[in-house]
Amino acid sequence: xxAMLREKESVAAVPLAARGLTHCYExxxxxxxxxxxxxxxxxxxxxxxxxxxxxxxIRAMLGLLQPLSGSAFVFGExxxxxxxxxxxxxxxxxxxxxxxAWLTAQQMLDYVGRFYPRWDTEFARKTLERWxxxxxxxxxxxxxxxxxxxxxxxxxxxxxxxxxLDEPAAALDPVARRELLRExxxxxxxxxxTVLFSTHIVSDLERVAxxxxxxxxxxxxxxxxxxxxxxxxxxxxxxxAKSAAAPAQALSRRRHDDGSLSLxxxxxxxxxxxxxxxxxxxxxxxxGLEDLFVEIAE
Amino acid sequence: xKIVRLLGLPWMALSRRWRVGTGISFALxxxxxxxxxxxxxxxxxGTPGIVHAMATFDCLFWALTLSQSLLLAREAHRLxxxxxxxxxxxxxxxxxxxxxxxxxxLLSWLGGNAEVALTECALxxxxxxxxxxxxxxxxxxxxxxxxLSDHAxxxxxMPARLPDGFLAWAAPCTLTLWxxxxxxxxxxxxxxxxxxxxxxxxxxxxxxxxxxxxxxxNNGEVELIRRRMRWLQPEVDLRFSGxxxxxxxxxxxxxxxxxxxxxSSRLKQVTIILASTAIxxxxxxxxxxxxxxxxxxxxxxxxxxxxxSLLSAVLALAPAQTLRHRWNRPNAELPLLALLxxxxxxxxxxxxxxxxNLLPTLSLQALLMLAMLGVAAAVHMNxxxxxxxxLGPATGATMxxxxxxxxxxxxxxxxxxxxxxxxxxxxxxxxxxLLALPLFGSQSPISIPGVALIAAVAWATLFAILLxxxxxxxxxxxxxxxxxxxx
Numbered sequence: 001x002x003a004m005l006r007e008k009e010s011v012a013a014v015p016l017a018a019r020g021l022t023h024c025y026e027x028x029x030x031x032x033x034x035x036x037x038x039x040x041x042x043x044x045x046x047x048x049x050x051x052x053x054x055x056x057x058i059r060a061m062l063g064l065l066q067p068l069s070g071s072a073f074v075f076g077e078x079x080x081x082x083x084x085x086x087x088x089x090x091x092x093x094x095x096x097x098x099x100x101a102w103l104t105a106q107q108m109l110d111y112v113g114r115f116y117p118r119w120d121t122e123f124a125r126k127t128l129e130r131w132x133x134x135x136x137x138x139x140x141x142x143x144x145x146x147x148x149x150x151x152x153x154x155x156x157x158x159x160x161x162x163x164x165l166d167e168p169a170a171a172l173d174p175v176a177r178r179e180l181l182r183e184x185x186x187x188x189x190x191x192x193x194t195v196l197f198s199t200h201i202v203s204d205l206e207r208v209a210x211x212x213x214x215x216x217x218x219x220x221x222x223x224x225x226x227x228x229x230x231x232x233x234x235x236x237x238x239x240x241a242k243s244a245a246a247p248a249q250a251l252s253r254r255r256h257d258d259g260s261l262s263l264x265x266x267x268x269x270x271x272x273x274x275x276x277x278x279x280x281x282x283x284x285x286x287x288g289l290e291d292l293f294v295e296i297a298e
Numbered sequence: 299x300k301i302v303r304l305l306g307l308p309w310m311a312l313s314r315r316w317r318v319g320t321g322i323s324f325a326l327x328x329x330x331x332x333x334x335x336x337x338x339x340x341x342x343x344g345t346p347g348i349v350h351a352m353a354t355f356d357c358l359f360w361a362l363t364l365s366q367s368l369l370l371a372r373e374a375h376r377l378x379x380x381x382x383x384x385x386x387x388x389x390x391x392x393x394x395x396x397x398x399x400x401x402x403x404l405l406s407w408l409g410g411n412a413e414v415a416l417t418e419c420a421l422x423x424x425x426x427x428x429x430x431x432x433x434x435x436x437x438x439x440x441x442x443x444x445x446l447s448d449h450a451x452x453x454x455x456m457p458a459r460l461p462d463g464f465l466a467w468a469a470p471c472t473l474t475l476w477x478x479x480x481x482x483x484x485x486x487x488x489x490x491x492x493x494x495x496x497x498x499x500x501x502x503x504x505x506x507x508x509x510x511x512x513x514x515x516n517n518g519e520v521e522l523i524r525r526r527m528r529w530l531q532p533e534v535d536l537r538f539s540g541x542x543x544x545x546x547x548x549x550x551x552x553x554x555x556x557x558x559x560x561x562s563s564r565l566k567q568v569t570i571i572l573a574s575t576a577i578x579x580x581x582x583x584x585x586x587x588x589x590x591x592x593x594x595x596x597x598x599x600x601x602x603x604x605x606x607s608l609l610s611a612v613l614a615l616a617p618a619q620t621l622r623h624r625w626n627r628p629n630a631e632l633p634l635l636a637l638l639x640x641x642x643x644x645x646x647x648x649x650x651x652x653x654x655n656l657l658p659t660l661s662l663q664a665l666l667m668l669a670m671l672g673v674a675a676a677v678h679m680n681x682x683x684x685x686x687x688x689l690g691p692a693t694g695a696t697m698x699x700x701x702x703x704x705x706x707x708x709x710x711x712x713x714x715x716x717x718x719x720x721x722x723x724x725x726x727x728x729x730x731x732l733l734a735l736p737l738f739g740s741q742s743p744i745s746i747p748g749v750a751l752i753a754a755v756a757w758a759t760l761f762a763i764l765l766x767x768x769x770x771x772x773x774x775x776x777x778x779x780x781x782x783x784x785x
Binding site: 055059062063064065066080081082084085087088090091092094095096097098099100101102103107110111112114115116117138140141 | 519520523524531532534536539540541550551553557627628629630631632633634636637638639640641644778779780782783784785
């Protein structure tokens with residue numbers, strides 16, 4: 001009973017939390033017991049290859065799909081049974097939004113805006129103008145990039161406390177992408193909005209994310225601060241003769257043609273690399289975020 | 299290129315399932331013609347029925363199969379494959395020899411009129427091709443041609459009675475038709491797809507709606523809106539939407555037939571529907587020129603009530619498909635509605651969803667049913683026929699409810715199965731109602747005990763399947779924490 005209360009209190013404190021989420025499509029596991037929680041005001045970048053399960057994780061965390069097991073909470077409420085209060089504090093932009101194609105951009109914003117108590121009509125109008133989107137054009141007739149921007153306006157105009165973006169920059173040109181990232185950073189910095197966004201564009205993460213979570217084949221492989229990654233993770237190279245001494249714990253492991261071994265390793269609690277790094281011929285290279293992503297994902 | 303490969307070329311534009319189905323159907327149809335000919339061997343030379351059957355076969359074959367070559371020719375042009383383009387034309391010429399010239403030659407050898415056979419087969423094939431490859435606003439007129447052959451006899455000689463008179467008008471008309479087809483073919487091959495729906499050939503519209511193979515295309519609807527002319531676009535009425543108006547909110551969010559429209563837009567849509575309805579009446583008026591229109595119309599009352607009965611059932615398919623598309627798109631309305639505050643609690647939303655999606659179509663079906671019963675009463679149809687006619691709306695309402703519930707309840711049923719069930723239902727309605735109407739003498743065939751028993755079993759099977767699906771859907775919907783779950 002006490003444990004349940006403690007869990008309830010702990011999830012109530014965070015805007016978004018997932019516990020042991022598991023899901024599969026047509027027999028193949030997409031999520032394998034994922035735990036994830038977002039601290040208030042944080043900007044978490046969820047990174048992973050195509051098909052890694054990012055969208056599924058986001059949908060399960062928001063209660064848009066029913067996972068096979070595990071639970072998700074939004075502002076402490078079970079994601080599958082969200083109340084109006086929690087919904088009003090949350091905004092989500094799916095990857096390649098397609099909703100309400102028969103409405104014009106203005107009609108869609110008017111329609112959706114009626115439901116949000118803190119809807120910022122002026123922001124919606126000005127941003128449509130700034131992003132050069134014709135308000136009277138049907139959503140079906142907008143390009144994918146324009147449509148994504150209209151949906152971003154829809155999400156931002158509701159002044160959410162939690163903003164969830166699934167690959168928000170996928171259809172945007174570099175200028176629009178930069179503007180979006182600036183807007184996200186502003187929201188997080190000024191209003192303390194908590195942001196979760198998925199991407200496979202590493203430079204976007206470096207620009208705005210305070211933390212990253214790396215999802216690979218349904219597992220959350222690592223979770224840390226963006227600035228921390230360079231310090232905390234490295235590539236350990238062991239010559240063929242020493243490869244037997246490779247540490248058992250590694251985020252990735254690749255054997256080269258000459259028998260040498262490359263591993264992505266993590267410092268321990270005392271900030272030390274694994275013992276194998278001290279072996280003669282062994283070498284630890286610093287890894288940038290992109291290198292780290294590639295090393296693990298390959 | 300080998301002849302076999304040339305003959306196989308038009309079939310390459312079809313999905314495997316469609317290819318097999320069409321191939322078998324046409325093989326059976328084609329086989330039926332000589333069988334019929336053999337049965338009537340003695341009177342064969344004087345019987346234009348075989349030529350007529352061959353022309354009808356050509357019409358269907360060219361419309362459904364050979365017209366697909368247009369899609370291939372477009373692809374060949376876009377991919378800069380001139381050789382493939384030439385092969386497509388050769389293949390069509392080969393098919394023209396096989397399906398038009400060869401039958402005409404055989405019929406003349408058997409004593410028939412070669413010129414008439416050639417013209418009639420070429421006209422049949424041309425009409426099929428015109429239906430599929432001319433712009434839709436022209437192609438649709440081909441549907442009225444059977445009426446012309448039935449009713450325009452007094453001023454348009456038909457081959458059965460006046461072969462020479464028939465040749466005098468049909469030969470130049472056929473030639474003009476083929477020239478028209480060639481001209482549009484050329485421009486369709488070269489033009490970009492950026493055409494509005496009415497100007498696109500039906501074959502391309504069908505392909506866009508992905509009727510071939512995948513009936514659940516996500517982009518079809520968006521593509522249709524994109525291609526539609528602005529003035530044809532229904533304009534939504536956003537008044538009385540927002541928290542507290544759940545049904546109306548959902549009708550807006552679901553789009554389609556049930557979407558609330560502004561008064562001017564509603565009037566415009568009604569005008570378009572009335573104008574479309576007026577076209578067949580106009581054609582009937584022309585065909586019955588000089589004859590009393592009303593009495594002719596009432597004489598066709600059997601077909602009218604049959605049409606209304608079938609239409610009220612067919613109406614179920616479009617909203618059911620729309621709903622299916624909505625619940626298959628993870629990035630569209632589902633997440634938006636799932637996270638929209640102020641829609642109401644889960645139970646209320648489920649109730650409202652059913653209302654928003656079922657009521658508009660059910661109301662329309664009820665109106666059609668009243669119209670149908672009104673006509674049936676006006677021409678004094680007996681109670682038995684009226685009950686059979688009611689099977690149309692009843693099937694339509696059950697089908698709509700069942701299909702809506704399986705979408706909302708997350709029941710997985712393949713597109714093919716759903717489509718097959720709908721076709722089974724429509725065939726059953728057609729056969730039962732036609733057998734019930736006094737079209738075949740004084741006694742309706744449906745009243746024969748054996749026929750009635752088979753019909754009863756077939757109907758019971760259909761309703762059992764539909765009710766079982768509805769039950770599964772209802773259970774699924776009730777068990778869902780909220781109705782907008784992504785599959």
